[in-house]
Amino acid sequence: MSLSIKAIDRLFERLAATYGAGWTRQWADVPMADVKTAWAHELATFANSLHRIAWALENLPPKCPNVIEFKALCRLAPAPDVPMLPMPKADPERVKAELAKLGHVPGVKRQAPSGIDHKAWARRIVARHDAGEKLSPTTVRFAREALRSHLVPEAV
Known part of the structure; x- marks a missing residue:
């Protein structure tokens, strides 16, 4: 053809x-x-x-x-726009049930109880540095940036 x-x-x-x-x-x-x-x-x-x-x-x-x-x-011509179906809405109850099944899997983030300081690691590093301990400048910089960050919520 x-x-x-x-x-x-x-x-x-x-x-x-x-x-x-x-x-x-x-x-x-x-x-x-x-x-x-x-x-x-x-x-x-x-x-x-x-x-x-x-x-x-x-x-x-x-x-x-x-x-x-x-x-x-x-x-090189771009593909034509193809109409797509809208993304289906997730059933919140099913999502909750499926996430509960993953509770035993390492590396899966779970909702932490309130009151936990997720930036305690950074506070410890800064305190050690301020006390005179010799630390890597990069480590200190990352700790200070973590403490200044407004993008990372306190409790995830």
């Missing part, structure tokens, strides 16, 4: 109008029917996605492309 000759004729008209004599001079020594047949064959993969050819025509390079360059340009 190849792209229709009508589509190739329209494509060549547009390219000739865009590039002028440079376009026609490029094919001076080759029969135009053979050129069009080759282009129709090479662009056959876009027969069901003509929007890619249209995109390539809107984004042509400064010099006349050959069929390989034009085909590569067609491949």
Whole structure:
């Protein structure tokens, strides 16, 4: 299967109008029917996605492309917007039940009881540094940044 000759004729008209004599001079020594047949064959993969050819025509390079360059340009076309279904809402009771099942898995964050100081590690490091203990400057910097941070909630 190849792209229709009508589509190739329209494509060549547009390219000739865009590039002028440079376009026609490029094919001076080759029969135009053979050129069009080759282009129709090479662009056959876009027969069901003509929007890619249209995109390539809107984004042509400064010099006349050959069929390989034009085909590569067609491949760069963005995918069309596909309507998507809305994300289904999660059932809060089911989510709660599933998270409860993960309570025994290490590394899974659980709701901590209130009153826990989640930045105690940073406070200890700063206190050790202030007491004169020699610590890595990076460690001290991270601890101070953690204590200044408004992005990390106190209880997660």
